[in-house]
Amino acid sequence: MARLHVGCAMWTHKAWPGRFLPQSLPAKERLRAYAGWCNAVEGNTTFYATPARTTVATWAQQTDPDFRFVVKLPKVVTHERRLVGVEAEMRAFLEAVEPLGERAVLWTQLPGSFGPADVDALGRFLRRLPADRRRAVEVRHPGFFTDAGSTALLEGTLTDADTEWLPFDTTVFFQSPPTSEAEQDAWVKKPRLPRRTRALTNRPIVRYLGRDSIEETVEGWRPWTAVVAGWLREGRSPTVFLHTPDNDDAPALARRFHDDVRKLVPGLDPLPEPEPVEPATLF
Structure with a gap:
């Protein structure tokens, strides 16, 4: 049956204790409390550093199997190397988030400079991802939104890789x-x-x-x-x-x-x- 998941950009925030979360919670309990409000969350911190697998395992322990994590790929993969020559970094990232299983969506957020001329690199990258991993791509180059040919090129590349345009x-x-x-x-x-x-x-x-x-x-x-x-x-x-x-x-x-x-x-x-x-x- 179709489900609607909703969530926020984080699971803890300075304004939330006493309103949405208990006043004092250890770090390993904050996600569980947040999951009482929402059934999805953006994983933005993974953009800056790949977490330890043991840390990710605690995320899985605090959430139901139906909870969704949309986890952002590391900055070195998307912004610094622009999806090229990132095999070691991606192996480490996929290993780290493996405890989330089907809860996780791999979120490739690309910089505004990543344009239609780079779509081939995106296609090659997506084809190397594990087939059983759900994935989504966020682009910020205006050409993808304003030029019909570029829109169709990106949509075709994403569709071929069973990837959502986020x-x-x-x-x-x-x-x-x-x-x-x-x-x-x-x-x-x-x-x-x-x-x-x-x-x-x-x-x-x-x-x-x-x-x-x-x-x-x-x-x-x-x-x-x-x-x-x-x-x-x-x-x-x-x-x-x-x-x-x-x-x-x-x-x-x-x-x-x-x-x-x-x-x-x-x-x-x-x-x-x-x-x-x-x-x-x-x-």
Whole structure:
């Protein structure tokens, strides 16, 4: 049966203890608490360093088999060597994340300079990945979004490798100037690309960036609730990640997005209710 997974860019954040997570938790328990709110998470830390296999094993122990990790490939693979001559690094990475099994999606986030002329290298790289590993690619070169030939070239390469095109939708965020320090920081760092809503596989993945304003964020995701509902009716099982500039409310927003989709697809299973969090005390 089709499932909707929702999540955030991380499973721990300075604003969450006392709201979404208990006040004091050892590191090995934080993911378990987060998994009471969401059933997916982005693995962004793996971009900077490949974790120890023993560490990844604790991630698997803290989550149900249906939980999803979308783990970003190391920076040395995608940005420094641009997918060429990375056999040793990829062997180490695949070995490290193996405990996650089918929970893991391999996320290849490519730099904005990786353009249509580099698609052959991407195709060769994807063909060398283990066939049983789910994979998704995020591109940031404008040509892939604005030139029909480049779009078709990338879609064909990804489809041949049973790989999803992972869009990062920032269109709502860039509709009006920043109004806070967090929005100003995101304004400088986040990519500005057209919205893409076409799925290539039965497990599409979307990253959506809203605003500081909850109302603007919710209003901005309306096109996605319709798209995701359509995917579910087609039998696909999408994963949607909710971002805001500060991510302070991200777990609650992810659950709200799931609720909004359920209004369109009443047969969709609800998320489990999270454990109540004890309020902060003075003593």
